[in-house]
Amino acid sequence: MRRLLTGLVLLLALGGVAQAAIDTYEFASEAERARYRQLTEELRCPKCQNQNIADSDAPIAMDLRAEIYRMLEAGQSNAQIIDYLVARYGDFVLYKPPVSGRTLLLWYGPAAFLAGGFVLLGVIVLRRRKVGAEASTGLSSDEQQRLAQLLEQAPEDNKAP
Amino acid sequence: MRRLILLLPLVIFLGVAVLLYRGLFLDPSELPSALIDKPFPAFSLPAVEGDGLVTQQNLQGKPSLVNVWATWCVACKVEHPVLNKLAAMGVTIHGVNYKDDNAAAQKWLSEFHDPYQLNISDPKGTLGLDLGVYGAPETFFVDPKGIIRHKFVGVIDEAIWREQLAPLYQQMVDEAGQ
Numbered sequence: 001m002r003r004l005l006t007g008l009v010l011l012l013a014l015g016g017v018a019q020a021a022i023d024t025y026e027f028a029s030e031a032e033r034a035r036y037r038q039l040t041e042e043l044r045c046p047k048c049q050n051q052n053i054a055d056s057d058a059p060i061a062m063d064l065r066a067e068i069y070r071m072l073e074a075g076q077s078n079a080q081i082i083d084y085l086v087a088r089y090g091d092f093v094l095y096k097p098p099v100s101g102r103t104l105l106l107w108y109g110p111a112a113f114l115a116g117g118f119v120l121l122g123v124i125v126l127r128r129r130k131v132g133a134e135a136s137t138g139l140s141s142d143e144q145q146r147l148a149q150l151l152e153q154a155p156e157d158n159k160a161p
Numbered sequence: 162m163r164r165l166i167l168l169l170p171l172v173i174f175l176g177v178a179v180l181l182y183r184g185l186f187l188d189p190s191e192l193p194s195a196l197i198d199k200p201f202p203a204f205s206l207p208a209v210e211g212d213g214l215v216t217q218q219n220l221q222g223k224p225s226l227v228n229v230w231a232t233w234c235v236a237c238k239v240e241h242p243v244l245n246k247l248a249a250m251g252v253t254i255h256g257v258n259y260k261d262d263n264a265a266a267q268k269w270l271s272e273f274h275d276p277y278q279l280n281i282s283d284p285k286g287t288l289g290l291d292l293g294v295y296g297a298p299e300t301f302f303v304d305p306k307g308i309i310r311h312k313f314v315g316v317i318d319e320a321i322w323r324e325q326l327a328p329l330y331q332q333m334v335d336e337a338g339q
Contacts, residue, residue: 088293
């Protein structure tokens with residue numbers, strides 16, 4: 001019984017690993033299969049917001065898979081296939097949008113924020129150091145002299161409480 | 162100067178807040194079409210009724226709407242009476258019967274009235290693919306030179322037509338009249 005259960009659990013776990021949408025395409029070579037995999041995982045299904053066309057069961061994703069397969073078989077390059085889809089569906093289908101004026105913030109925004117943060121941190125640290133060297137106690141030179149005097153006198157005062 | 166730097170986090174917060182607030186009212190399912198201001202893709206497909214091929218050249222000459230529809234598309238049924246009304250008003254509408262059974266399409270047109278001047282049969286969805294169709298109904302605004310000027314995804318109802326689409330159509334008509 002226990003063994004049966006373990007087997008069942010394993011089977012279910014393996015089932016999860018398999019691709020969600022199953023098509024029966026035959027490829028001439030493993031390399032071509034890998035390219036098909038890569039393309040369908042990198043391209044986004046236009047109908048379903050946040051699924052790639054490999055995972056989606058939407059009819060449009062099926063059509064696009066068929067189209068990608070057809071183009072692969074016809075010997076087209078990855079760039080040609082991607083351009084073909086972008087010409088029809090726009091940059092939306094790309095999970096990796098191209099670097100352009102509109103996507104600059106998207107691509108370099110995080111790095112710019114990080115750099116800005118480091119600059120700010122540097123400025124704060126430098127300023128603190130400068131202030132610390134100049135006047136760590138916040139006393140003027142007159143006051144410091146008096147403080148030194150008081151400290152010298154202190155042991156004698158302590159003797160006579 | 163110091164004061165201004167203290168205000169910086171507030172300014173950044175407000176900037177982000179405005180950006181995100183705007184995001185609340187954007188419809189993520191609305192894709193900007195990649196075909197705006199491009200010529201209608203070339204095609205050569207049979208008509209839904211009768212013989213003969215229709216090509217992209219048949220769409221030229223008059224400003225028109227090209228409506229992508231199918232009998233399996235529930236929303237298209239909602240839209241259909243509005244298209245009938247628009248056609249009666251003199252708007253030129255062409256249909257693309259997308260991935261559909263031709264007999265079912267003919268039955269639909271005879272039952273619910275046919276608002277389309279040309280009705281293109283696209284059973285395999287090849288024209289749909291070239292048009293970047295991802296869900297029917299979709300409507301393309303095509304000018305007399307065969308350039309796609311605008312695309313509307315979803316059901317056209319009377320309010321949408323009046324407020325958003327009629328001005329666009331009127332603009333095409335005005336341009337054609339010049």
